[in-house]
Amino acid sequence: MMYAAIIVDIPNKAVSKIFEYEVPESMVSFTKVGHRVLVPFGSRTIQGFIVELKETVDYDTTKLKPIAKLLDIEPVLKPELVELSIHIADYYVDNYINVIETILPAALKSNYKKVLVGHDDAAIDWINARPKGPEVKYLTKEELKELRVFIKEERITEETIIKQHTAPKKALAVYAIVDDMNLENAPKQLELFYEIQAASEPTLMRNLTERGYSNHLVNELYKKGYIEKTEVEIERDPFKNKVFEADKKKALNAEQQENFNQIKQSIDARQDDIFLLHGITGSGKTEVYLQAIDVALQNGQEAILLVPEISLTPQMANRFKSRFGDDVAVLHSGLSPGEKYDEWRKIKEGRARVSIGARSNIFAPFENLGIIIIDEEHETTYKQNERPHYHAVEVAKVRAKYNRCPIVLGSATPSIESYARAEKGVYKLLELTKRAVNQTPIDISVVDMAEEHKRGNISIISDTLQDKIIERIEKEEQIVLLLNRRGYANFQLCQDCGHVSTCPHCDISLTYHKRKQNLMCHYCGYEETVKKVCAACDSTSVTFRGLGTEQVEEILRDTFNTDVVRMDFDTTKQKGMHEKLLNTFERENISILLGTQMIAKGLDYPNVTLVGVLNADTMLNLPDFRASERTFQLLMQVAGRAGRHQLPGEVVFQTYNKEHYAIQFATNQDYMGFYREEMDFRKVARYAPYYFHVLFTISSERMADVIEGAHHVHQTLSQQMSNTSIIVGPAPSPIERMNKQYRFQILLKYKRESGLMDVLKALDDHFFETYKAKGLLLKIDINPSLIM
Incomplete structure (x- = not known):
């Protein structure tokens, strides 16, 4: 007799366990780990996933129910991904089924439908006479009374039909x-x-x-x-209308060759080394990636490449498709569910050996990985902010160990934690210090906007930057301008009473969007129509303050009488708009590309010779210990968009904090100087990499409940953690109320806590059992990317 350990498809902590079922004799020969199955669960029949098969169990086998049905010919989960799902759920304190649904494409998520089945002619006729069909949920009260008679006589039974969201x-x-x-x-x-x-x-x-x-x-x-x-x-092919010109291997320079040789040696030896490839922008990291992947393919293995944002995927996908053709599959959120499902199936069935995509691409269902590459490894988008709160780099380490393959973490501005690990020898450090093509070094200047305003220029564009923009337009060269604020204006203000329109659900001002003539909350999505009178005093003296990309686009068109391509969340909502806007910018030689941070990395256009950062201070003021690091990284990344080919490049940083070390080191393109300064700050303030972190966020619609829950978390940590750990809080979150929920947070800083996972699981269980009915929630974020 064979038995199956199964995770059931119920997203509820109470049943986030592994249940055991009997495998019917008729199914034994073709039932495998990773199969989706139908199983009886209480009075229902639901979907489950087999995570283990065994010949003995610790229960009375006569009480085990049999599996009702297999839902697939081949398992949807590889054994490796089954192990990985359990590891992630345990490590990040989450439900098993939540992780499995994260790993699988949304197309495989099931729809459950309860229908009536008749067993004699009269019963069948009664069911067919229902105007809305045989589904139970459509029955009226009168019909339910009639139905009870049929059910009592066993002439009608109820069945659950399970259908996945998207079929081939x-x-x-x-x-x-x-x-x-x-x-x-x-x-x-x-x-x-x-x-x-x-x-x-x-x-x-x-x-x-x-x-x-x-x-x-x-x-x-x-x-x-x-x-x-x-x-x-x-198959739904997102690239069906595209033609890719073949791209041949390029000769590597001495630095590239030396780094490539080390990676190749690790691939050939099947070692799970972690390489940190620190290469300045334009140093040819991508060519090293391509040739390393080629080694893995020649060895009969597969490769995963992660990029941080969907906006980078088209350019990267085009380059990899040109090199490897149909061996490449693309997985990212910009695809339709059907396209993503078909790309996933190409990988699972072995018809693609390279996958490119954002964070969730780390779960690509390969069987024999030869290399995992994470480009721009410092980016916070690799950490998922919703449950499960996994970090793609940490998941990659588990997969690399399982497959005995190397990881390459690439960046011009590695995270402080990654570079510290490389200095300690935990990662192997590889360096690219020269640009692949011998371009002229970029010239970076800083404009003090406080001084600019003293001279009477209150525009967002300094005189220095304006002159350089005019010069580039006359030369028919291109300009990239960064402003990390979307919308038209930051807030609406009453000039009589000072009232600012705020979101009724969040403690945040509403952003004005002129095109839609509305005020919008960028946190919960709340929208309201713009009013011409103050909601507090009925004054008509209302105005808008602050600048977003929508307004700056108008200013640029009016000032320079030229075309502008704007890239932000609002212009790239529709499918394919990232690539469409970038193609328009390049092919039509549009003078100016204006955008938020999505334009700061990965873009490589030969005619871009000027980059301007309109407000270099945007992220410096965030209440987060990584604010300086993120500012430095963003400035370094966007500066690297200028002068990437034969034409010389210039960069202008506009700032009110000219003396801040993040801006100073970015101006000098000095990563090591910034790294040393930031490490000194982290050591004194006791932050990563000197400490690990766990962020606890307690939320509820009632402030009293939040305070009660926060007190319980603090008391538990105080009792269970050693005196070497530091507990910060409880305190209101920087945005105290979000989406109608009041929020308090506690930050745990620790170096070694052997019993930490047990404490986290106990806290998670306690909140579920004690406070769930109240609506009091606990979010546990291990090594968070943002302390907000």
């Missing part, structure tokens, strides 16, 4: 079923028949239509019995 896409096709035919009097039909007969596989109807054959012609052949119709599966 099908299309109508035809194929020949005879060799001889009599079509001499119908030459067009004969021509079509030979066309269908010559194909080695069924021909899609839509392809015949494109070649000029009508549906009537096809149907005539079908009626005469010469052809048969069928449905065939077709």
Whole structure:
């Protein structure tokens, strides 16, 4: 007898356990770990995932229920990903099914539908007479009364139908079923028949239509019995209309070759080394990635490449498609569920050996990974802010150990923690100190906007930057401008009473969006129409303050009489807009690309010779210990967009904090200087990499409940943690109320706490059991990317 350990598809902590079922004798030979199954659970039949198969269990086997049905021919989860899901759930204190749903594409998430099944003619007729069909949820009270009689007599039963969100896409096709035919009097039909007969596989109807054959012609052949119709599966290809020119290997310079050799040695030896590839912008990191992946492919292995944002994926995908062709699959949130499902299936079925995408791409279902590459490894987007709060780099380490393959972490501005690990020898440090092409070094200047205002220039564009923009437009060169604030204006202000329009659900001002004529909360999504009178005093003296990308776009068009491409969250919501906007900028040689931080990295255009940062201080004022690091990284990254090819590049940083060390070191392109300064600060303030962190956020619609919950967390930590750890808080979160929830937070700083995971799980269990009914929630974020 065989038994299966199963995780059931119920996103509830109370059942986040592993349940055991009997595998029926008829299923034993083809039941595997990773299979989706239907299992009885209480009075219901639900979906589950097999995580282990065994011959003995510790329970009375007569009480174990049998698996009802297998839902797939082949398992949807590889054994490695089953192990990984359990590891992530345990480490990040989350429910097993939440992690499994994160690992699998959304298309495989199931829809449950309860339907009635009749077992005699009268019962079947009664069900069919229901105007809204056999689903239980549509029955009226009167119908439910009638139904009880049928159920009591066992003439009608209830069944659960499970259907996944997205199925493989099908299309109508035809194929020949005879060799001889009599079509001499119908030459067009004969021509079509030979066309269908010559194909080695069924021909899609839509392809015949494109070649000029009508549906009537096809149907005539079908009626005469010469052809048969069928449905065939077709893949949704996000690149179907694109042509990729072949890209050959490029000769590596001495630095690139030395670094490549070390990575190759690790791939060939199947070692789970972690390399930190610290290369300045334009130093040719991508070519090293490409050639390292080629080594893995030649060894019969596969490769994962992570990029931090969807906006970077098109350019990276184009380059990798040009090098590796159909071996490349792309996984990111910009694809439709159907496209993502088909790309995922290409990987799972072994038809793609390289996957490119953002954070969730780390779960690509490969079986024999040869290398994992994480580009711009310092980016916070690799940490998921919703549950499960996993970090892609940490998940990559688990996968690398399982597959015995190296990880390459690439960045021009590595995170402080990563570089510290490289200095200690935990990571192997690789350096690229020269640009791959011998360009002229970029010239960076800083403009003090306080001085600019004293001279009477109250515009967001300094005189220095304005002169340089005019010069580039006259030369027909291109400019990239960064402003990390979307919308038209930051807030609406009453000039009589000082009232600022705020979100009713969050402690934050509403941002004005001119195109939609509304005020919007960028945290919860609340929107309201702009009012011309003050909500507090009815004054008509209301105005807008602060500048966002929408308003700056207007200013640029008016000031320079030129076209502007704006890239921010608002202009890139629709599918494919990232790539469309960047293609417009490049192909039409638009003078100015204006955007938020999504334009700061990965872009490589030969005609961009000027980069301007309109407000270099945006992130310096965040109440987070990484604010200086993020400012430095952003400035360094965006500066690297200028002068990447033959034309010299210039950069202008506009700031009110000219003397701040993050801006000073970015101006001098001095990573090591910044690293030493920041490490000194972290040591004194006792932050990472000198300490690990856990952030506890307690939230509820009632402040009294939040204070009660925060007190319990603080008391537990005070009792359970050693005196070497530091507990900061409880205190209100920087944004105290968000989405109607009051929020308090506690930050735990620690170096070694052997019993920490037990304490975290006990806290999570306690809040679920004691406070869930009150609506009091505890969020446990291990090594958070943002202390807010």
